[in-house]
Amino acid sequence: MRPRPARIERLPEQYFVGLLGRVAAAAAEAGPPLVDLGRGNPELGPPAHVVEALVESARRPDVHGYAPIRGLARTREAIARRYRDVYGVELDPDREIAVLPGTKTGIVELSLVLADEGETVRLPDPYYPDYPSGPAFAGAGLETFPLDPDAGWAPHLDDVDAAAALYLNYPSNPCAVCAPDGVFAAAVRWAERTGGAIVHDAAYIDLVYDGRAPASFLATPGAKDAGVEMWSMSKTYGMAGWRIGFVVGNAEIVERINVLNDHERVGIFEPMQRATIAALEGPQESVAERVATYERRRDLLAGALAAPIVCEGTFFVWLSLPEGLTAERLLEEHRVAVAPGEGFGPSGAGWARISLAVADDVLALGVERLAEAFAGVLA
């Protein structure tokens, strides 16, 4: 076989694939059952009416052919309606919305459509570990800009140099904070100053706690000129396995994503889109219930650990591990897996991300073990 093309060689180690492998290896060793709080895989599925819509649509004989490449108009209208009603943002369903098989696809494709070879993509540090894959595919350089823990993990964007694209993510994975005041306006200013595009990842937009309201980057004046937002069915409705997401906002960037879609995909199975419409337009109680569940689990963890934790949104807790405790020690000695902070960028060293997206009994056991481990080093 000839050597791999450079674009494959350039790809970084896929953090979550590596983590899953380490956790599986540890689970296979003798000892009490391992508790995995490392992975963010929603364990609460979508509400019953959404599954019903999928099944009902799949029973029709006329939905099994190729679906429209750029998504059903009804699907795009449903997400436009949600943006208008929930986030106060008007979107043109034909020009400002692209339908994708999950936002992870968008994460990579947005680097491809925004950055040429040799240009720069800027990522926040800490960042979601899938972000470096996009610049690597595009042959672009990757630079990070720090998030300031003392400013609610806000970047100082007025000090950040130009680039082809700059990624932001609030509610933040892994920092578990909502967008600090002024960050979105600073992002628009950065785009105006540099001509680069903002990519805002809103995968957790609706999972916000303590009475906070979901906030879209696109509600900021000038945001549609500055860039796009990614919106996912995975977290709001527990549909991670379904693979449906959207890139919305700037019409030129949306068009570039659609052009890529025209070449590499043939739409999304219509019954999945019908179920997506049912989720977006049907009863919304499940969203509030999901938020309440994660909030309750966060409080359980906060009450048990002898360390302050912050979790304003997402289903993660991001914390600085006390001196003497590492993710490896937690895995090997306490049989609880957390996501080691190192995988989230240079500033993640010494930190860990803990997932609340596990069943209550699993979390209870994990919290017990974490509390013991923390007490052991803090004593």
Ligand SMILES: Cc1ncc(COP(=O)(O)O)c(C=O)c1O
């Ligand atoms: C910050 C962030 N963005 C995007 C994604 C990908 O979501 P999707 O399921 O839409 O691909 C995830 C998934 O965990 C995430 O944590």
